[in-house]
Amino acid sequence: MGVFQYSARSTPLHRMHPIVKLAYLFLTLAVVIFPYRATVSDLAAAGFWALASLALWAVARVGLRPLGVLMRVLAWTFAFIIVSQALLYEGGHVIFSLGRLAFFGSDIGTVTDQGLFWGVVLSLRILAAALALPLFVVTTSPAEIMGALGQLRVPAKVSFMFVSALSFTGLVFKLWQEILDAQRLRGFDMDAMNAWQRARRAYVPVVTPLILLLFRKGNDFQIAMDARGYAYPGRKTPLVALRFGAQEVAGLAAALALFCAFLALKMAWV
C-alpha cells in the first residue's frame, strides 16, 4: 500500500515514547504557522527544521525510497510555489522581463531574484512540515499509539477506533482493488476514461458494493467485539505498558532545544 507504514526496528526513535514524537509534531505545526518573510533568517530557520527532521529520518533508518516518493509528490508543489512567487512577487532585482503583463493589479511579466528567493523560503516551510510527519508513522506501532492515547486520557473507545481503523486499511484497500478488478472484468474500463468521465461515473460501481460490504462486515465485527467483552464496564488493560523515563525527558528537552534554535535563527538576521 503506502510506503509510510510502521516498520518494527530498534532505533532510539522507535524506542521513544509516542508522546515525545507527538510533541515534535506539534512543534512542527508551530514552525509552519509562524509568519514568514523573504529573509535569510526565515530561509535558515525553515531549512534548519527540515534538516533536523531529515537527520531524524536517518536515526530512524526510514530509508531513501520513502523520501523519494515524498519528494516526487512535493516537487510539483514546490515548482508551483516558486514559479508563482517568482512571477507575482513585487520587489528585488529583475532577472528577466517580458515587459509589463497586468494580472489583476500585479505584473506577471517580470521575474525577480527576491521572488525566486521567497518561493524557496515557502517551499522549505512546507518541506519542514512534510518531513516531520512520516517519522511518527514509521516508528510507532498501533499498540503504542493506543497506549499513548490511553495515557493522554483519550477514551478507550476513541483510541480503539483509531487503531482498529488503521489495521483495517489493508482490508479496505484489498477490497477496493478486488471490486475494481471485478468491475473491469465486466468491461468497465476506468483506465480509458478521462478525468471528468472518471469523476462522474467511475466510482459508483466500486464505492457502492464496497460500502455495503464494509457495513455488513461491520455488523460481524461488532458482534465479534461484543462477544469478547468490548462493552464490559471499567478501565481496559493497555496492550503495551509505556514508561515515561529519563530518555523521554531528554527527548522532549532535545525537541524544545531544536525549537529554540529555530526561533533564534528566525531572529538572527533581517
Add this chain to the structure above:
Amino acid sequence: MKLITGLLRPSAGEIRHRGEDLTRLRVAQIAQRIGLVLQNPDYQLFNVTALEEVRFGLRNLGLPADEVERRARRSLAAVGLEAAADHFPFRLSFGDRRRLAVAAVLAMEPEILILDEPTTAQDYRGRYLLADLAEALRAQGRTVIMISHDMELVAHYATRVVVLWEGRVLTQGRPHEVFAQEELLERTKLRPPQIAPVVRALAEAGVPAEAVSLERLLAALEPAAGRGARGAAREAAGFVREAEGA
C-alpha cells in the same frame, strides 16, 4: 486466471486466443471473449435491481439498447432468476447472488467462461447448478474452465484436468489419469474422490477407467447388472447425492 483475463500482465511469455496475443488487449476488451465468474459475487453487485446489474456489463460493451435488454433477460432466465429481475441484489441469498454474477457474465456471451471455485459456500443444489450450467455451455461449443479444489465436482464434470502447484503445472490429463497419481496429488494437499480407487479395483470386472463419477460408474455397471437394475441404480445415485448434500 488473472493472467488470462488481463488483470495481471505476464513478466514473460504470451497468452494467445485465436492467434491473438491477449497481453496487448485491455481487460475490458478481453472480457468480451473471456468471462470470469468470481468466488465472491458481492464484489461486483452495486445496482438497485438484478436486471440492472446484468445490463451494466452490456452497456460497457456499447451494445444497442434492444440487444442489451434481450441478452439481459435471456441470461437471467438461463440461471433461473427471471422472477427476481426487480429484486435488490444485495438481499438475494448467497446462492442467488452467485447465479446473478454468472448471468452478468453470460450476458456478455464470452467464448470462454471461467468459474472460480463454483461450489464455494453453496448448498448441494447450488453447488451443481453452476456446474450444470457450465456443462450446457460446453455442449453449445463454448470452452469452460473451472478452478476448484472439489474433486467430486472435477470427477463429475471435467474432461481435462490441469494440476497447478506453486505456480507450476504439476500434471495434466483426463480426470482418471490425474486421480491415479495419488502421491503427486498428495503434494498439492488434494485427494482423489473416494470413487477413484473403487473404479480402479473394478477394472478387472470390465469397468472403464474413465468412470470416476457415480453416474458413469452406474452406467458402466448397468450392462453387467442387467437392465432390471437400472431403476435401482438411479435410485442409489439419487440417494448418494442427497446423502452427500446433507
Add this chain to the structure above:
Amino acid sequence: MAGLETRKVSQEARTAPVAWITLFGALIGVTALIPIFPYVGGGGYVPLLVPFAAIAPLLLGPSGGIAAAVVGGVIGMFLAPAGFPMGLLDVLLTGVLPAVYTASIAHLNKNRLLSYLLGVVSAAFAVLFPFYIPGASAGFQAPPEPLYQALSAIYWLPSLVVIFSPIGTRLIPSLVASEARPRKYAGIFIILLSALWLWFNPWAKPYWYIQHYVPAAGVATLIGYSWWVPALSAVVTAISVPVLEALSRSGLPKVRDGLW
C-alpha cells in the same frame, strides 16, 4: 423454562455502531491515496478522501459521520503524508471539515444555532482572511475591491441563503426524503454544494497564508475554482445517491439521522 426471559430487539434507528465508524474511517483513510483533481492552488492533489468525508454524515448521522471523518483524516495523514503537507492542520482542513459542513447543512433543523454560527464564521473568514486579517501586519497587500469581495461572495453567499431560508429548513428535508430519484439527487446536491462552498474558504485560505499569496493570485484562484466546487459537489452527489439508495434497500439496520 419458566425463568427464561426474552427481550425484544428494537427495530428503531440507532446511532452508528463503533464498528461501522471504524470501518468507514478506514475507508476514508485509504481514499487519501487516490487523487481525483489536481489542486493547482496548493500544487498537490485533492484526494478522494474529501467526497468520502463529505458523505460520511449522510450515511452515519452527524456525530458518527464526523467521528469517521476524524478517524479517516488521521489515518489518511499516516498513509499519504505527501497529501497532508501541513500534518495535523490538513487533517482538520481536508479530512474533518467537509464532514462538519455537510452535517451542519444536512441536519440544519437539529441544531440551527450551531449551523448559523458556522455559516457566519465561515463567511467572515472568507471576507477577511488573509488580506485584511492579519493583512498588512503579516505582509499581505489589500486586494482589488469590489472585485475581490464579489468573487469571495460566490463561496459564502449562496450557502448562507440556503442556511437562513426555507431552502435549508424545509426544501432540503423534503427533497431528501423523496422517493423520486431526481428530487433526491437535487436535495443531496444542494446540501453538498452549500457545504463544500463554505468549506472551500477554511480549506484553501490557510494555504494562501502559508504560501503568502498576493491579491492577484487570490483573485485568480477564486475565479479558477468557481466551477470547481459545483463540479466536486456533482461528483460527490453522483457517488452518494446510489450508495444511499442501496443502503435503504439493503436490510442493514438504520442509523439515526442517516439519510437512508
